[in-house]
Each structure stands twice: as structure tokens, then as C-alpha cells.
Amino acid sequence: MSNLWKIVQEKYSPELNRRYETIFTLANGYRGLRGFNEFSQIDERGNFIAGVFDKAAAPVCELVNCPDPIDIRFFVDNEVCDLDCLPVNHFKRYLDIRAGTLNTEIEVEIKKKKLEIKTQRFVSRNDVHRWTAEYCIRPINFSGKITVESMIDGDVTNGSYDPSNRIRHYQVKERVDLKPGLAMQVFTIDNNIEIVESSLITCDRSDEQFINSRKYKEYGDVIGEVCDLFVTKGESYSICKYGVTFTSRECKGNVLNSAKNNLEKFTEDGFECEKKSHQSVWDNIWAMSDIEIEGDDKAQRGIRYNIFQMSSSAYEKDPCVSIAAKALHGEGYKGHVFWDTEIYLLPFFIYTYPEVARALLLYRYNTLAGARKNAELHHCRGARFPWESASDGVEETPKWKADSKGNVVRIWTGDEQYHISADIAYAYYEYNRAVRDELFLKQYGAEIFLDTALFWQSRVEYNKAEDRYEINKVIGPDEFHLHVNNNVYTNYLAKWNLRKASEIAAWLENKDSEFYKKLLKKLKIRKEDIAGWTKITEKIYIPMSKNSKLIEQFEGYFNRKDFVVSEYENNGMPVWPEGVDKDHPDETQLLKQPDVVMLLLVLGEEFDLETKKTNYEYYEKRCMHKSSLSPSMYSIMGLKVGDTRNAYKYFIKTVYTDLEDNQGNAAKGLHVASNGGSWQCAVFGFGGMSIDQNEILNFNPWLPDVWSRLSYKIIWRGYRLNVDVFSDKIVFLSEADISIKVSFKEYKIKKNERKEVKLTGKIKED
């Protein structure tokens, strides 16, 4: 297999164990298992099951770190095989992205005895309850006893790295000896969610002796089975650990029995059989989502890694969960869902796996009750989606944190970062634009639009003196500036939200007036409310520069101290301009991340090129990129306005956020939004795809010098479109007849016919 499908760790360094645990996480949407290296005890292992949240004595509700099912140890004559205290003759670990497996090869010396272990682990996409690991062990220069200790570890806590807030979110109820096999039944503290981890080890040889030597072990909340294997020099032995997980969230019957029965079946099926099924699911995912970049191995491997982890973070069958800021890959941000999902991640799913996009959207629909509670708490109507969301849509942003001196500091994002409600409405719009799923729009989207519009209606303030509507005391996407008035991103999205809601109301009334009436009644929306929305959209305040198309990020922004970035660190990131008080960036015009530029990207079709250019030029040099959400967006907008200077640099920065640990906190979980940013860069940026006001697909690609070919696929209204970009041409293959534009010129593409369009020179809008 080509190394363009592999993420390799060539050298063992215990200080990187935690980072690689994130990078090597295997997930399937149902659950994530951090890439715990079972030959070391230096870890921050994690077993996260989507939707299993608990608060108990923690400051906020958090994604539960469940009992660890992976733990396994190998002993040679009772000396444990531990990379941290043995000579390591060989070490290699790699993620096989194509196959969805994590592979480890080690050779260690235990008192002169050389032992080789090759392992392969996967978290099944065929049956999401299943995971497994195979250990091929070979005693190189000795014969003797190898003991295998397989455990389920119920001592796992959340916050192992944060002693003050460390907490175990479950209580162990049953410890079951399955003879052979283990099962542990635990219940979460607050909501009594039942979780069962079960596992079993087998050996392909000496099986009778192996099984006869088996002992069941219980140490408090850790259970284990221990087997001895008497090995002969030079021969190979295969040990398999099979794991099955069920929870009461998805299993309405007896959870323990479900796990036991599935485990029995799994062991019968065997490792290879499940692997085959697992890989055929990945075959399908890659068939639709792979992006090829020829001439640039680093970019090629990187973008595939990004797609792999995004694809691993969700699946289509659970409409009550969404993708957290760190996905299922770590405890950072407590497993909470932010706007990242709708704005950064959703496009990937909409265009490659719409069923997953639909499930992610439904998560918001299914948490409307919480969103309504949030609105009520803020004395508003309708639905106010939380800045940080867990299982029920209630605001989960912590209110306080401690600074480095121990002072308590108020966190305001949960109170003021309103724009997320419009972002969610926008996501429903974007999905429908690409998928044309009117039934979905009617059944779920309409309610989201109307209820968020209602929220905005109740949230705007009428300024009589100026005869305008305002939204004051907010935080926009740029989090350097708190408590600002009339943030343009927020106001514009609110306006858009209200306008679209009116349109959808009209559409729905026309389509099914009965349904429409019922919906209005349910949401307590009166006709006058809807009439009012139009008035607000007309009069909501959008701060602008007086003399140009320059948009003012918020009211008074231009009065803040002006600094411009002129220096860059070795890693390409901006240096704070001289004279800035870093503790008070809010006093300046410097940005943490795009805000106006974000608006111009999200609602790109509403703005002309000059506006985009003017604002990109102004804001780009004032952005400090202090969020991993930032570089990708400037990359895309730069390409749109013809500034290709930073496009590649920012793309690579985004693609390698975790692989190179650009943010220094990869250990705490995946920056999954930047995975989405990477995909958008590739498709919307270099790939040049956009949708114009007539909902026609446009292509204005641009390739970095080293790229000889960029190939991607999208699904547009149910049909697949392959796009192959070369330096001088673009080639299409569509499953349906379709009209598209290349460099603003229209072309007809015939179903299943290869269509080649020449590209002439630098790509530019007219």
C-alpha cells in the first residue's frame, strides 16, 4: 500500500504519547477510542461514546470518559513489556487511513529475550458496537512463558490531566466473568445511562493450554483475564482481543445481554471477517470522499487524514448526537458541540455523505427544547441555540474559569455569542440547497427557521433616534472583542435568518397550509410576528465605512487602536505588532479570527468581488490567527479575491493542525473543525467551487505550482460529480445532466460523459 495512505510514527517518545493518542484515535461516530499505546502507561486514554454526557460534581456537563476496554499487557517470565523501561530495538506505529486500522510494530528486549509484537486495531464501521485488536507475537531468540493480561479498566476518569476537576462519571455495578471473557456494567451518575464494556481474548495456537491457564481477576473496579502461553523460539502466535460495547441510549432491551450475545457472535465471526466488513464500509466512504492531490505527498497524506478523522467522527444512524469541537478524540471542550459543526464541518458531509449531514442537523432539531429554555432564560422567545451544546441543547458554556494567578474570570461566550442560532439555520439552508430535500425542510428545517427568527425578533432592540434595529452586547466570531454592539456578522446573519424564515413561511403556507398553521400554533407565532420580521430585515443596522465597501466589524470598531501585522514567526504565524497590550487585544482592531471575512464566505453569493477584496485586504493584515478556525478561511477568501500568497501556507497549517501540533494542544483532542476547514480549502478554495445566486455550481480553481492535479467529488442534488483540476484544464464527470460555470462561463455536462474545459491563465472574476 502506498504511504500516501499512512500516518506514521517512526520513533517512540513517551512525551508524545498523549499527542499520538489523539492523532491515532479510531472512531466510528458511535464511539471514539483514543490511540492508547498499550505498551506504555504514559497516557491519557479515552473511550468516548457519542451522547453519553454527565455532570455530577463537574463544573459543566461533559462527555464521559468510559471504562477503558483496550488495556492489555504482555509479560515475558513476569517482566512486563513496557516501552518506557526496556530496550526498544524496533518501533513503528501507523494509521492505515485507507483501511481504517491502527498498526503497531515493536521489538523489545526483556532480560536479553527479544520479543516482536505486531498489532492491528480497528473500531468497526460495520457494527459500531465492535472494536478489536490482534497481537501477533514472536519470541525471536527464546522459548518460554508469555502471560497475557487483558483488562477492562473501570478506574478511568475524566480530567486525569486536571486534578482539581478530575472526576469519574460512572459507578461500576456489575463485574462479570464470562468464562472466558469479561463484562463490566456501569451507570452514569446523573442520568443513569447504562454502559456495558465486554471483551474476550483468544489465541490461535496452544488454545487449550491458553484457555486452561485462564484466571479471572478483580481489582476494585478493574477486571481482567490472565492467560499463559508457552511459546517456542521463532514461531508466531496470534492473540485477539474482541470488544463489544452497548449503552442504554441505543439499546432498549437488556444491555448486558446485548453485549454478551454480540461478543459471542463477534468471536465466532473472527477478526478477519469483521475487518473485511469494516473495510468495505471504508471503501464506500473513500469512493465518495477521497481527494487526490498529485505532486505534493505532504498535502495528499494530510488531506486524507483530515477526511479520515472527519468521517470517523459521525455516522448517519444517531440523530441525537453531533460532532464535538474535539470530536470523539479527547476531552478538550468537554465534548461540547459549537458552531464549528455547522460552519466548518457540515459542508464536507453535505457534499459527500448527505445522510450524515442530515443526522447532524437533526441533532439541533432534537435539542430545540433546550434552545427554547435558553431563550426563555434570556427573556426571549423562540430558540436560542447554546454556544456550547451537550445532549439536550441547554447552554453548557462554563460561566467561570481561573486565570494563571488563581483569579476567577467570567466567560461570556455562552451569554453573548448569539450568532450560532443563525449559523444553524444557515446549515439547514445549505443542506437543502445542495440536497433539495423539501420533506426534510418542511418537517424539521421550517421549525428551526421560524423558531430562530422568533428569537432574533425578540432579541433585536429598536433604536428610535436612528430608526434602526440593533443587537447590542454581543460577541461575534472574533472573540477578542466582547460586549460589542452591532457586530456585523451577527446582525447580517440575523437579518438573513429572518428573511429566509419569512420566505420559508410563505413557501410552507403555500405547500401545506394545515401543517403551517399547526406549526405556527406550536411555536406561538402570530401573523404579525412574521410581518415584523420583514421590517427588522429592512432596518437592522449593518455598520459600514462611509467612503468604501469596507464593512465595520462592529459599531465603533474603527475607533479602536489600529495595529497591522507586519512580522511573522518561523511557523508562518503573525507576531504581535509592537506596542500591543496582549492582555487587552480588545482595545485594538486586531482579530483573533475572521469575522467580516467569515460573513463574506458564508453568504458569499450576497457580496460582490470588490466588497470581498476590500474587506479581505483590510482584515487579513489585522488577524492574529489565534484560533485553529482562522487560517483556512483566509486561504479560501484569498483565492477568491486573487491573493494566492497565503493560500498554500494557510492550507498546510490547517491540514497539519494536529499532525504537527500547531496549536500545542493536540493531546487534548482533534481540532476537527480544521479538518472541515481543510476540506473547504481544497474544494471551495483550490478547487474553486461555489454556488451563485441562481444556485448554479461555479468553478474557479487555482493550483499551487507543485500540484499537477487536484481531484474531488461532490454530490449535488442526489447525483455525483467528479471534478479533476489540472493546471490548464478542468475535467468533469457527472451522474446526471447538469449546467455548470467555469470561470463564469456556462457549460452543459452530459450524464456519464467526460467533459473537459480549458483553463486560461490566472483565474479571475470579471
Next chain:
Amino acid sequence: MSNLWKIVQEKYSPELNRRYETIFTLANGYRGLRGFNEFSQIDERGNFIAGVFDKAAAPVCELVNCPDPIDIRFFVDNEVCDLDCLPVNHFKRYLDIRAGTLNTEIEVEIKKKKLEIKTQRFVSRNDVHRWTAEYCIRPINFSGKITVESMIDGDVTNGSYDPSNRIRHYQVKERVDLKPGLAMQVFTIDNNIEIVESSLITCDRSDEQFINSRKYKEYGDVIGEVCDLFVTKGESYSICKYGVTFTSRECKGNVLNSAKNNLEKFTEDGFECEKKSHQSVWDNIWAMSDIEIEGDDKAQRGIRYNIFQMSSSAYEKDPCVSIAAKALHGEGYKGHVFWDTEIYLLPFFIYTYPEVARALLLYRYNTLAGARKNAELHHCRGARFPWESASDGVEETPKWKADSKGNVVRIWTGDEQYHISADIAYAYYEYNRAVRDELFLKQYGAEIFLDTALFWQSRVEYNKAEDRYEINKVIGPDEFHLHVNNNVYTNYLAKWNLRKASEIAAWLENKDSEFYKKLLKKLKIRKEDIAGWTKITEKIYIPMSKNSKLIEQFEGYFNRKDFVVSEYENNGMPVWPEGVDKDHPDETQLLKQPDVVMLLLVLGEEFDLETKKTNYEYYEKRCMHKSSLSPSMYSIMGLKVGDTRNAYKYFIKTVYTDLEDNQGNAAKGLHVASNGGSWQCAVFGFGGMSIDQNEILNFNPWLPDVWSRLSYKIIWRGYRLNVDVFSDKIVFLSEADISIKVSFKEYKIKKNERKEVKLTGKIKED
């Protein structure tokens, strides 16, 4: 302080953590705390309380590894201070032997933040229930948050290195938040021994903030208290962890309250106060036991280390415990007591700290009931002390073990290594010879002598054909040869045992006939029994060579294949002679360890020089030294017979058994018997002290070239005698008038008067 009192580890290597845990164990006779490095998770930590044994599901009764009270972690901005995954700028660990403290100095970098921590830990000899550790922390280049997490870890098991037999020997009952402070109450499985570990952390500065931030934590069977400290760059902060332990063995009241009250008092007293009291106990120990070796720093440091760990392994107040083969320093040999204590260790205590020797002897007296049961099981009368002893004197030697192919192998030492019963009687004799404690002999010793004699009487077999008594199917000290008949060490010691028992019987009858009669009645000994003992001593078979004074190790030994050691490994240890089947050394005359030579040492006064010489010469070159008990004895005997070739080499080998891990298993606990061997080498070997048949102290010293002076002290019949050996003279200082012999010439030494005796040339017997 001079580095002659320090054992230093200069470089951190995680693979040596377990070995240094043994080397750096701190013990006080009541308990041993392995030298767990709290800045690493690579460990085999151990908290052993003398006398706390449990079997439960283990193959044999074992010394319980109790909950770990030491565990503490330091976090800088939530990054744990872990030597295994951080850059270590400075590392040094050392045992201060003089003061009885374990000291660690580290400087680590946590995300560029440099943190220095200097710690000092001691296990109090003033109040054996107390231990403490001080942590002086200094943020070198940063100000910020340091979090301290102090724990009591109830997840500790025995056999963490042996998964098949790993077991937790207690159940946690109460987890107590002392606000501040922690207490954990556990009970052993079988005997319900209650153990309470309690601890509390304090900070010398920012105390209010420290205490206010305190959180109590419970994770299953681990409890903790977590405090935040906001530190200023360059300043120093001192954190103290105080620990107090009580068990129901020694505490008849409320164990938990005893711990709590003592902990409260301890915290009031403070670290420095307890340290002072602790050190004054050590002052006294060193005043009596220190050995000075001038001109050889390695030997000097080494012998002090040996004395330190022996002294740490016992104390005078508990007559129901003794010193295990691995002392309180590790799980090796399950905390069982062997003949090592009586034959290797006891002389040190007899001559430097007779109160401890007395307690160790009483342990055997207090386990007589078990010894009687053992005799009964073997269809014998009297007391048959167990080869491996735990709390009650019942045989604890495992019957089976698995070999490297998984085959079950029978262990015979518990069935056949009878000589221990005579060794114990001998120990009572040796104690009384030096201490002259007739009351003790009457109250305890007599019963031991009579009951072991009774055992021998019932164990010997009369061979009518040869008209002799035999002891067949035994293992002597040399464990290469099993099931042998008439092992000379065993037979000779049994003979001696019977003879001494007769003498003591006569003495006791004369002294207190009432007491004597009662004793005979209690032991069911008839007059005829005692008469029979004389007959046995006269006719017990001692195999000898026909033509010389060469003693035959056992009947038929000379018929085994004869191999002689001629090659030595780099480390000075013998190489197996060519042609030997290493799996069957019993077919040869090769020895694991001294057997005949051992007899000539133990009962030295009974054999002439020629016998010693003849046998030393024969057996020395047939000994493989496969036991750490071996080299020291050949060193001493070599010196006695004028073969100084190996004396120094074997001495250093013995002294450095654990410090240089000569046996490769220092991790599993101290080879404490070799500590005793080292002391005997120094005093009985180089120091040349012996006791002749008239019970006169003899001195025939010999110094290695590099030694300019050897100085030691002994207590002889209640008075202290200082002995200073130089190359040309020997200097005495005695607390009482005493006659001694130097080079077989008698000298009178006057009380408190320095007496110098010239040494002329090579020291030799006439």
C-alpha cells in the same frame, strides 16, 4: 556531610526505577516503604507492615502490600510533573544513611517552564507509625499555578509483576475526608486485620489560598486531596505530606482514631521536630553499629549501607515478627522468614543491638504452635520450624511452581530442609553465649531446645545394620542436591541440638526443678526421651572421607560426577565447568552454596584448623555461588584458613549484592541476608573475631592492602568493646575489664583503658 554516608543515583533511568525502589526503601522494623519515585508511574511500589500477612486466593500466605500512602503529583498548569515524559535538566537521588532520609532533587521543564523540586522523605524511627516527605518547590522562570494532588492509593496489589498471581489482599472499608487530610481504612481478607493509612498535606506559604482551594477526591479505592498554589517566579515553597499508619495488630483501641489523633499531633509537631527525634534514634544506632573502613571508600559506603538496611528491617518492640528474606523491601519470597535470619542476620543484632536479637528470637518462640503442627503433619514430635515462615510458624513454602514450559514442578524445600530447626536452636545458643541472659534462656530458650530436640529424636532413623542413626531424604544448605541421606550439616546440627538440649535440661533441672517439670509435662517429654538423646548424639552418622579430614557433604556425595570450577566470569563469579548438564547439577559434586563449610563456620569452635582448611580447599572450587548467601561465607572461611585470595572479592560482591544488582533481582527486594554476611565478613572475617571453646573472644584480623584501618564495635555480655584494626596493630577500648586473645595470645584489657597490641606479620593459628 561526607559522601561516605550517601548512596547516590546520579542519572534517571526508568528501567532502574524498580531496582532503586528496593535500594532506597526506608523501613523502621514496623514497616517498609519502598523507595517509590513519586515523579514516575513506572514502579513496583510497596508498603509492607511487619506481620500483616494474608493468603486469600494466593498460593501461599504473603506479606500484604498495603495501600500506598506516598502517592503525590505536581502539576504545572495541569501538566503533570513526570520524569518519563518531560525534559529533565537535573536529577539526583540519594539515601542519606547517617540521617535515615531519602532525598530527591529534580529540575524539569514543563512547556518551557522550569520547575525545581527537592524532596526529603523519612520513615520515623522515633514513632514507627509516622512517615513524612517534604517537597521544596521553586518555579525557576515562571509564575503560575501549581497543583498538588496527594493520594492514598487503595488499588495496590501484591504481585503486580506476576499477573497470574496478582491479588489485592484487603478490602477498602472507609474512605475518610479529614478536611484537611485523608484516611483509608482497609481490612485483610482472611484475618480481618485492620489497617489505617492517613495523610495530610500542608504548605508553608499561601496557606490560606492553598487550604481554600482544597478539594477532596474519591476514585473507587483511591482517595486524594488536591490543592492549588499560585507561585511567584524564583521563590521557594515547602509542601509537607505527613503520614500515619496504624493496624489492629498493635493497636487494641480504635485504629482509625489512633491514626487521626497521631496525624493531628504529627502535623502540629511538624517535619523538623520529628526529623530531629528520628535522627537521634539513628545517632544511637550508628554509635553502636558503625563500621569504619579507611582507605576504601567503596567498601566504606557499602558496609554502611548494609548496616543501614539491616538496622531498618527490625526493631525491638514487636516479638511476633522477624526479618523476611527480602526484609520489608519487596515482595520476593512473599515476606517469608528463612534460616537467613538466624544464621546470617542475627549475629549483627546480637553484637550491636541485643534487644532486637531478643525480639527476633521471640518470634520463633511465638510461632512454636505452628512449628508443632508442622511436626505433627510429618508424623513427628516436638517442633519442626517451617522452611518458610509467615505469621504463625506453619510451613508456608509453596509446594509447586511452573517451569518455563508451563510444567508444574514440585518444590521440596518445605518438606526436606529440616536443618532450620537446629539453626534456630543454635541462634538461641549464640545469643546467650554473647548476652548471658539466663532468664531468657530459661523462659524461652529451654523450650526451643527441648522441643527441637524432641523433633530430631522422632525424625532420626535407626539403621540396625550399621548401628547408627540417620536422617534420610533431606535437603542441606546446598540446594542443588535434593532427597539426600545423611547430609552432614543437618546431621551435625541435629546432634549438636540434641546435646545442647540435654545440657540445658540438666541445667534447668538444677536451677528450677519445678519449672523444669512443668515444661517437660507441657512438651510431653519423658525422662527416657532425654536419655535417648545422648544415645543418638553418640551414634548419629557423620559421613567422612576415609583417608583425611575431608567431610562428605552427604552420604554418597563423593560418588557424584566430579567437576571443578576453573573459569570465572568478568564479575568474578564461577563459570559452569564444561560438560555439566545445568538442568541436573545434582548429578555432580558442584554446590549452589556452602554446606560443609557452613557447618565449619557455624560451629567453628568444634573443628580444628586442618579440618577447616581441608574442607575449604575441597569445596571452595566446587561452589557455583548461585545463592547470595554464598560468597560471604567463603570469604570468612578463606580468611580463617589463610586463603586471602578471594576474601576481598567475595566481600565486595556481598556488600554490593543489591547496590550493583549482582543477582539481577534487586527489584524484588533486598537480599538482607547478604547484609548480614557483609557484617560477618567485616567482623568475623577481616576483623578476625571469634569465640573459642572457653568462650574467650579471639582476634585474628587481616586487612586488605588498601585498608589502613578497620574499626568496629561489639557488645559482649552487656559491655561495649571497640576494636580498631590497623595493618600493624590492634587497639581495644572496653567498657569492662576483659580477657581476650590476639593471635592466640591472651591479653587483659582494663575498663576504659586504651589497649594496643602489635600484630606481627601474617596472622596464623599455631
